[in-house]
Amino acid sequence: MRIGEVAARSGVSVRALRYYEEQNLLASERSLSGQRHYPDSAVDRVRLIQHLFRAGVPSRSVAEILPCLVAGKAVTSALLDRLKAERDRIDKQIAELVATRDTLDAGIAEAAAKAAEGAPCRLV
Structure with missing residues (x-):
């Protein structure tokens, strides 16, 4: 093609x-x-x-x-180590992204609760 x-x-x-x-x-x-x-x-x-x-x-x-x-x-042992290091780096990146998402979810929930109460939500 x-x-x-x-x-x-x-x-x-x-x-x-x-x-x-x-x-x-x-x-x-x-x-x-x-x-x-x-x-x-x-x-x-x-x-x-x-x-x-x-x-x-x-x-x-x-x-x-x-x-x-x-x-x-x-696969050589050196390349296997490199593959594992890349996988571990990606796992760390995923964990950081999940933590960021959880922080955003908490902020969204708090803002929604304040909005439901009629209280203003101020972004810092």
């Missing part, structure tokens, strides 16, 4: 796909006219790359761990 179709199916820009190729995260074959052609599996790969980026994994780390996640290649 061509680059525009991969972009449309995966929800990323053509520019992002070109960046992924520059970073060796994604590969394409070129037609005689120079157009990029991707296998059907490229869409799932791009989605995985996006998930990793949204989790804050830098492209350098994505390039290291992607072959293990996609192709099931052998």
